[in-house]
Amino acid sequence: MGFSKEHLLARLKELHINFSQYEHPAILTIEEGEKYVGHLEGGLSKSLFLKDKKQRFYLVSALKNTKVDIKVLSQRLGLGKGGLRMAPSEALGELLQVPLGCVTPFAVVNESARDVSLLLDQGFKTQEHCFFHPLSNDMTISINSNDLDKFLKSIGRDPSYVDFETNPPVGKDHPPDLAALIPSGSINLPDQPEKQPSYQIPVDGNLVSVDKESKMISANVVNPSVCGKNTKEKLVNKAHSSGNFADVEQFVEEILHKTSRLLLSEIKEDRIKQHGENLGVLVSENLQKGLSSDLANLAMIFKNTAYTEGFHAGTHYQPGRL
Known part of the structure; x- marks a missing residue:
């Protein structure tokens, strides 16, 4: 079992490191964090967990507004333009021993992360103090770079600061x-x-192929859409948008859309005459059969895309992972 928030805070106190702590609901983005500590003086941080082709891992921690270009960083490490990529989600648990949204420099305290390279933004040194999660995203602590260095040296780490821009x-x-x-x-x-093979889900007369590894979605028309070409293209383009599955409201909207479409196809005048009062039971059974696997696949896309989009956001000026 890795270090807990309580263990980390106790270690900081043992080292006589001054810090302030702010409790809040669990948060996943800098944008959410700003609601709770954005009004305070100091630098908000974001972290990226990367790997190269030789299974070597890197934890990059930078100020919110620092642009981290992974291609440039890869070249500066001598790995070529495509040498770095986002680390797989299972590595968070195996190496850093923290869940998604809790990645900060403090995660290298765990012995399992001893071979993970930590790269810190030199911009941290320009701030009076910076904000980090203490291994849990239901709290944020403020600490200055000198005290961060003191903590890292106490666990055998020689801090490495980089000008990422x-x-x-x-x-x-x-x-x-x-x-x-x-x-x-x-x-x-x-x-x-x-690895599991790609699977297909129906979207208005089309079968949309979803590759679980790449999380990319492609559409191949196998049946003409009853709504016409324009509606078909609109839905396929919507399926191509990863944001559609990373945003909760649109994810729910997609579920309701599929449910209502299937429901309307079940309730027709000839079926009412044929089944009478038993139609309700029949429709209920058909809805469960027709939507069960479809919605399970959508949920998987939502989960995978939320993970991918969150890390992607961390490489831009827009809000990223904390």
Whole structure:
């Protein structure tokens, strides 16, 4: 079992590190965090958990408004433009031992994260203090960079600060400036279940193929839509938008849309005459049969996309993961 919030706060007190703590509901984004600590002086932070092709992991922590270009960072590490990617969700639990939304520099306190490279924004040093979650996103603490360094050194970490917004040349005459920050060895995670093949869900006469690994959605028309070409294109384009499944309200709207469409197809005049008072029971059974797998697939898309979108947001100026 990894460090808990209580263990971490106790460790900070043992080290005589000054910090202020602010309790709040569990939050996942900087935008949510601003509601509770945005009015206070200090720098809000975001964190990204990355990996390279050789199974080496990196925890990047930066100020909210610092632009972290993963391609540039990858080149500066000597990994090429495509060397870095988002770490898989299971690595959060296996290495950092924190759930999604709780990734901060404090996560390297766990022994399982000893080979994870920690890269800190040099902008932290310009702030009187910065805000981080103490391994749990139902609390935020403020701490200055000197005390953060003190904590990291107490667990055997030599803090590495990086100017993420600079883009120095990398080439034959200009070796990558951050190559020394690459972890010394790869990390082998426990074997994951065998990848499942893509599956299909019906969207207005189309079968929409969903690849669970890439979370990308593509549509192939197999039956003409009863609503015509325009409606068909609108729904397929909507399915292509990952935001449709990362936003709760639109996710619910999609469920209601599918339910109402199936319901209307079941309640027709000829069926009312044929089944009479038993139509209600028949419709209920057909709704359960027709929607069960469909909605389960949508829920999986929602879960996977919410994870992917949250990390993607952390690489831009817009709100990202805390």
